[in-house]
Amino acid sequence: MxxxxxxxxxxxxxxxxxxxxxxxxxxxxxxxxxxxxxxxxVEGLREASQKALAEEPGGALQYGATEGYEPLRTQLAAFERSKGVDGLEPQQLIVTTGSQQALDLLGKTLVGEGDKVIVEGPTFLATIQCFRLYGADVQSCPIDAHGVDVDRLEAMIREHKPRFVYLIPTFGNPSGALLSLERRKRVLELAVKYQTLIVEDDPYGDLYFTQEPPPPSLLALSKDVPGSREYLAHCGSLSKVLSPGLRVGWLVAPPELLAKATMCKQFSDAHTSTFAQATAAQYLKSGRMPxxxxxxxxxxxxxxxxxxxxxxxxxxxxxxxxxxxxxxxxxxxxxxxxxxxxxxxxxxxxxxxxxxxxxxxxxxxxxxxxxxxxxxxxxxxxxxxxxxxxxxxxxxx
Amino acid sequence: MxxxxxxxxxxxxxxxxxxxxxxxxxxxxxxxxxxxxxxxxVEGLREASQKALAEEPGGALQYGATEGYEPLRTQLAAFERSKGVDGLEPQQLIVTTGSQQALDLLGKTLVGEGDKVIVEGPTFLATIQCFRLYGADVQSCPIDAHGVDVDRLEAMIREHKPRFVYLIPTFGNPSGALLSLERRKRVLELAVKYQTLIVEDDPYGDLYFTQEPPPPSLLALSKDVPGSREYLAHCGSLSKVLSPGLRVGWLVAPPELLAKATMCKQFSDAHTSTFAQATAAQYLKSGRMPxxxxxxxxxxxxxxxxxxxxxxxxxxxxxxxxxxxxxxxxxxxxxxxxxxxxxxxxxxxxxxxxxxxxxxxxxxxxxxxxxxxxxxxxxxxxxxxxxxxxxxxxxxx
Missing domain, CATH: 3.90.1150.10 (Aspartate Aminotransferase, domain 1)
Structure with a gap:
């Protein structure tokens, strides 16, 4: 074959x-x-799944919108707002089948044969493979304990004119590195300066060990760097904090990109399990998350x-x-x-x-x-x- | 952008x-x-989901194998065997996020830029778009009330040397057509004669209105046409008979193709919701399906x-x-x-x-x-x- x-x-x-x-x-x-x-x-998820089936069995078991189950989009937007993403509206995000699918949709939507993509060296293995399947020429930018080397990143953006830059700014996989606040601002400034999309993958941001939360996500910080929101995609996930088995992630992106990603998702899996989505929505609504x-x-x-x-x-x-x-x-x-x-x-x-x-x-x-x-x-x-x-x-x- | x-x-x-x-x-x-x-x-699914969480909460909520949740693969293989697919083993299928994902994985795995794919005219709209996203040149073979015109199909296979032929042999969408037993055998013979993969999409086969079931699926029939199983992929789904919201489909395919599709799935969504899979497995096990x-x-x-x-x-x-x-x-x-x-x-x-x-x-x-x-x-x-x-x-x- x-x-x-x-x-x-x-x-x-x-x-x-x-x-x-x-x-x-x-x-x-x-x-x-x-x-x-x-x-x-388990008990909280059990209750949430029961409530989902009791309150709206049709919604939890029928086909759903490709963009996601509305009550979940509402809860996820509120979850992001609680982490400093001011004014985020439900229609500014789509639900994905784990954040892995958000990466796949970004690859499908943006990457053509031979297109350059910049990632951290080291980065999440499945990301490299995922983008390469769409023909990406993946370039690697060095990091240290404070995250990606922004001077090198600027030089690489200039040289490669990438489709996008993929970063895990907060407690990266595998590096565990935390991108400093100063560098976060620099990254957003680079996005605007070079009109280059930054993809922020943020599955670990909620898992901090300090008294105070880490620096805000690039998405939250984008309000301080004018114009940067237009060049920012953010992938969120419930996998590391609640349950990977639900396969509930989300993608926040500028409207045009979000529309194209939604179209691609329609032909990838039509929509994410509404049963899992309705369960997640009820869980977030229950107030047990904190x-x-x-x-x-x-x-x-x-x-x-x-x-x-x-x-x-x-x-x-x-x-x-x-x-x-x-x-x-x-x-x-x-x-x-x-x-x-x-x-x-x-x-x-x-x-x-x-x-x-x-x-x-x-x-x-x-x-x-x-x-x-x-x-x-x-x-x-x-x-x-x-x-x-x-x-x-x-x-x- | x-x-x-x-x-x-x-x-x-x-x-x-x-x-x-x-x-x-x-x-x-x-x-x-x-x-x-x-x-x-709803009641059966409620019980199934409860049982899934009670019996093996880790399995239902943790990351799972890309190939699928083992108890579900076991149940799905038994379900296919009950419909005449003799000897089907769990490892001969993978679970997909709806059968839409099976189509997406076939496109990703098999279709390069400009490759020909033959479908029925008319066929499921999302299939055409799904394959085109991978660069397919989609050719359309006419049908009548007895399904695809097999003489025309043979001529088109000869002419186009397609990557595969995509058919909905049983109660097609949108045609409602039922491929006759005689034509089913011809299709399988063509697969062997031209060493051409046939993709059988079968979400509607269980929804027959007659006393007796319709002719067996191409998958079930392949045992009567020596060598045909090597050129056959079969997409199944629980969406039309149980619940689309679970997003549980499956793909049966020759081992090499199944391995490549699994690799692609790893980078598409890692795996299908284990919560939905464990629920489906418990449901099938409960004996309520008939x-x-x-x-x-x-x-x-x-x-x-x-x-x-x-x-x-x-x-x-x-x-x-x-x-x-x-x-x-x-x-x-x-x-x-x-x-x-x-x-x-x-x-x-x-x-x-x-x-x-x-x-x-x-x-x-x-x-x-x-x-x-x-x-x-x-x-x-x-x-x-x-x-x-x-x-x-x-x-x-």
Whole structure:
């Protein structure tokens, strides 16, 4: 059978291969990118789904508008407004089947064969592949602990004239990095200056560990940078804070882009499950979200603290990392000092032999992979498991 | 903003424009393509969703495998086996976000710029647009009341060497046509002879009005035509028989194609809502499906009979149509006799003025539209409304 040429642009993920090894009994996994199901508010979701079926069974079970179920759009707009996105109206967003679909629709809508797209190096693996399937030539802009290097970004926008720049400004995957307020403003200014669309992917923004929230999202901040809202698309998600299984994400974008994305969505899946949408709408309406968020923040903060301490204690000068202030991930580098291992791919294999798993960093780079880097998720293991897992990591070094 | 060239291949649907007029108060609509929400088994779905959350909340709310939730794949394979698809195993299908996504994945996986795809003329509108977004040059093969003209199809396969042939063999949308058993065998033989993939879209096959089921699906029949299974993809759906809002469809395909479609799905929406999947799995497991199917068949059969009688009585020689034996649609043609109206687009406008809506047939053709044809759905109006609606139609002629 002959397949479309676009499939030549992607490869079966190296991570997928690694995941096959995770079935090994007794393994402690820091490999996943998913939240801890033990923290799902099952009772709240049960009530929400019952209410959805009781109050409007037709709406929850019938075909729905491609743009999304109106009561959910209303709730999501209010959720964004509660996070500083002044004046956001329901019709300025569409509901997507997870934020992965928002990325797919942006690719479908905007990317033609050979078009340049700039992403962070490293960035979310599925984004790179998703855009490449539409023919994107994906360029990689370096980051540090404060997020993307804005000077390099400006130079790259000038050089590549990209279709758009894709960023995860808040607690990035895999980097855990937090883009500083100053850089956020610079990014928005660059959008206006070069009339270049910025795609802000923000699934982790609610998962902060500090007393105060992190700097506002680019979407919230756009009011301070005149004209920037016209060059900004924002992808939101309930997956990391409520439940990935609902597959409810959303896309905020300028009207013309939103209309084209809606048309493409019509032919992608017609609409997102109305049952899942109505459940999410009832959940948000129930008022349980703030305490759910407080709970996940608290638990992940404890786990992140435990992992940071264990890494310093057990691995010492073998690795370098920045303590994340939110999200789900540590991004660390093997220093290779004293003849110790410096290749994260090799390290991952040895780690599995020692009963602990993580994801090497190379696949997260669209170009020029950093082979010393690796990602550890602290989301799904409890503090005891985290400490034991890091001890095993130390053995593998 | 500049969009990807692929968007030039599609246009905002003429139907969408028409649908905006449907808000007019008191209008009787035969325009929709959806089932009647009054027939949804809300209680059965409520119980199923509760059971899904009670028995395996993690499975229902966490990220899931791209291929689908295992218990649902098991149930769907059994459902297909109950309809004569001998030996179908769960791993031979993947769950899709409605069967619309199965079509999207086939387009993404198989269609490159300028590739030929053969569809029926007329066919499901969203299919044409979906494939065109991937660059398909969509060719249209004529049909009659017994489905696609297989001699013409063979000639077109020879001429165009298509990537695949897309058919709705059972109660097609919009045609209502039923492909005869003899032609079904010919189609499968053509698949083998020309090594050409056949895509069978089968959302309506369970909605038959006769005592006995219609001829088996191409998938079920493939066991009688050696080698044909290798050239067959089958799209199934719960949307027309259980609930569209779950957005649960499935794709059966040869292993290599299924693997590529799975990879593409990973970057489209990661997976279909596990909450919806677990609910569907529990529903199928509950054993309520056979009586649900019996009920919808009975109600739609009554409505179809009432619409056929009213059309003959009220419109007489102004139209010609074949009484459908299943599905949701009448496909009729204006004969234009005695100076009566012959353009279905014009007729649709006049009909709306008279308080009744339907969809003109032209947009359902990829090429050479039949401007005298139109589609009437009998699914959502009760018998009284159907009779009144046809009286209004007669006034509009």
């Amino acid at each position: 002959t397949f479309a040429p676009r499939l030549d642009n992607v490869e079966t993920s190296a991570i997928r291969e690694l995941f096959k090894l995770l079935g090994k009994p007794g393994i402690i996994s820091f490999a996943g990118g998913f939240p801890d199901s033990a923290m799902f508010d 305490s759910t968020l407080a709970n996940v923040r608290k638990v992940y903060a404890e786990r992140a603290a435990a992992m940071g301490e264990a890494l310093s204690r057990e691995l010492g000068d073998a690795v370098t990392f920045t303590q994340p202030q939110g999200g789900l991930f540590f991004w660390a580098r093997l220093r290779g000092v004293g003849g110790k291992i410096s290749d994260a791919g090799e390290f991952a294999k040895r780690a599995i032999e020692n009963g602990v798993a993580f994801v090497p960093g190379a696949p997260f780079f669209a170009k020029d992979p950093d082979r010393s880097a690796f990602r550890l998720s602290f989301a799904t293991a409890d503090v005891g498991k985290i400490e034991e897992g890091i001890v095993r990591l130390a053995r593998a070094i | 500049t969009f990807a060239p692929r968007l030039d291949n599609v246009e905002t649907s003429a139907i969408r424009e028409l649908f905006k007029l449907l808000g007019k108060p008191g209008i009787i609509s035969f325009a929709g393509g959806f089932p009647d929400s009054a027939m949804f088994d 009586s649900t199917l019996a009920n919808v068949r009975k109600v739609y059969a009554e409505r179809a009979a009432a619409m056929g009688e009213a059309l003959s009585r009220e419109l007489g020689d102004a139209v010609t149509f074949t009484q459908p034996q299943g599905g949701l649609f009448f496909w009729a043609r204006l004969r234009g006799v005695g100076g009566k109206i012959s353009d279905a687009g014009e007729f649709a406008k006049r009909a709306i003025e008279n308080g009744v809506a339907f969809v003109p047939g032209a947009p359902f053709f990829a090429k050479d539209p039949d401007r005298s044809a139109f589609r009437l759905s009998f699914a959502t109006a009760d018998v009284g409304k159907i009779e009144e609606g046809i009286v209004r139609l007669a006034r509009a002629i």
